[in-house]
Amino acid sequence: MATSAVTAAAPTSSSKSFRIVSRTMQSLVLLIVSIGTVITVAWLVLNPRPPAFRLDSLSLSGLPSASDASSRPPGPHVRIQLTATNPNKKLGVVIQDVNLWLAIVHCKCQLPLLSPNHTASSEYHISNRSQEVLIFEGKTALRPRRGMRKKRPFQFPVGEAVMSVKMKVSVKFMHAYWPSKRMSVKVGCENLSLELSSSTRTGKLKDRGKDCLVRFS
Template sequence: MADHSRPVTGYPQPLNPHPPSSAFPYHRPLPRANPRATFLRRLTAIFIATFVILGAIILITWLALRPRRPHFRVDSLSLSKFTLSTNSSTLLTGNWDLRFTVRNPNHKLTIYYDAMAASLYYKGESISDTSVPPFVLGTREETAAKATFAAVSRYVDRWVVEGINWEKTVRGSVNFNVRMAGWVRFRAGAWRGRRRFMRVYCGELPVKVSGKGGTLVGGPRRCVVRL
């Protein structure tokens, strides 16, 4: 016979207990990748990698060939039909015949010269302009070239006339300057370097003037070349 005097010590187990919340975890759906954005990223990466590889190849080739600047040397500068007018207008007339040598010091590179513009100056005053035809120099080659400048009754500032007359009287010679500029290309076999702009400066060319003519004194002069 059951003892009804004993206290109740528990509750009855639920008939249908709810499962724990961890039994069915919730997963947020992953965002879908944009195919177009993925393609653009990959394409950009390919372009960057290709650019870096090509740049490295060009740099290594350039360093291996070790391109050097060409050498320019003035051999002679002769003056003829030279006159100065110091009347009401300051006029200058004369012909300058420049002879120079160009040398390619490179062992592996051929240099291609486009037509170069050449100018004759007295100090900062331009006297005459001309051009030098295109030419090619193979490895370790040199060639002779020339440029002829002409001025016929060209107006110049009075300080030019006074400066030339002072140099003729005091020093016996007049210093002229020549500047040349043009595009050059370096090539070795199938490899072609990019075109580069070249500047040549042949300064302080002393011409001994006697009457209406004159010649370069002091021997050949090296020019400064910049690329």
């Protein structure tokens, strides 16, 4: 009889252990879900908004002349200055992984920034309701847009050109000790009129500046 009692007690002990482990796992899952819910609700309340960008200046130098015309002329040197504004009241932002290029409207070509200035910061910290000046400078390369074929040598227009500055960045939102939230943002500064000089082979923005369109991607 004693042997039977011991044998019967073994499954009972095993069942208790299983229930303890099961309840522990359920508690952990519930805790993780609760923490995730609290963080999600907190971010919804904070309502992160992307930084606003304004193009302050745009200048080109080393523009190809008519004698340099070829199917793939060297790209000019470009200098771009933007002002980034953090509109969030309670969130700081960090701008990272900047991918910037220019688009030439009349030829449907792109000028990606190949060798940015090494003195430029790799990331820009902007506290709540603050601004930061971003300067990008370097060489570019002329590339037709995807799907476009060049049928004749490229030449910059004489006197004036319409261009766009496009940028894709990673924005990290931060608030106190909360886990940071990272989002991708697309920036477009459209219909920029540049005055081109054939004698100095330079170009500069005709207007004082322009606000850019910003959206989450």
